[in-house]
Amino acid sequence: MRYLHTMVRVKDLDASLHFYTTLFGLTEIRRHENEKGRYTLVFLAARDDLEAARNEKAPCLELTYNWDTEDYTGGRNFGHLAYEVDDIYAICRHLMDSGITINRPPRDGNMAFVRSPDGISIEILQKGSSLAPAEPWVSMPNTGAW
Structure with a gap:
């Protein structure tokens, strides 16, 4: 078993990317846009994990941006833990x-x-x-x- 990522839902992708990358220092390593599902996934890695994360060998933070507006209450912005088996x-x-x-x-x-x-x-x-x-x-x- 291997820990893959932690997912959090974000309401404003640009503001979240500014926080996580510019201010907090994480780096975007990959992005997936799904027009049918109307969402964007952005995977971020810490500086010391960049090389391993690019090769999917280190855990990442996954930002999930749903294109349709939704207010996240009660912790719904935290999505899930992910493990590969x-x-x-x-x-x-x-x-x-x-x-x-x-x-x-x-x-x-x-x-x-x-x-x-x-x-x-x-x-x-x-x-x-x-x-x-x-x-x-x-x-x-x-x-x-x-």
């Missing part, structure tokens, strides 16, 4: 067998979400290529919020 089905099975709800099952063999006992959302991503879709995950519905 060798076998997403095995870790989800282990968690489920241990009484943890799989809030977003890995139907695609690539991504799942669970929550910690304190309600922190945790994204689980398959290392490398997605696994072939398999049951019980394919037909398992989402449960609660993730």
Whole structure:
């Protein structure tokens, strides 16, 4: 397992980038814009992590900017922790067998979400290529919020 990133939602991408890069000293290392989903993801790394982060070997801060206006209350601006695993089905099975709800099952063999006992959302991503879709995950519905 490897820690990947922490995601926070931002209301004003320019103001947030000014804070995190110009004032705080982080560096933008990659950006993904999704017109269909109407969002922009910006990944930032600390100075000592730049080389490793560019090669996806160090954790980053992910700024998520949703193009449609939304007020984030109750901590909704903090998104999730993300971890990459060798076998997403095995870790989800282990968690489920241990009484943890799989809030977003890995139907695609690539991504799942669970929550910690304190309600922190945790994204689980398959290392490398997605696994072939398999049951019980394919037909398992989402449960609660993730």
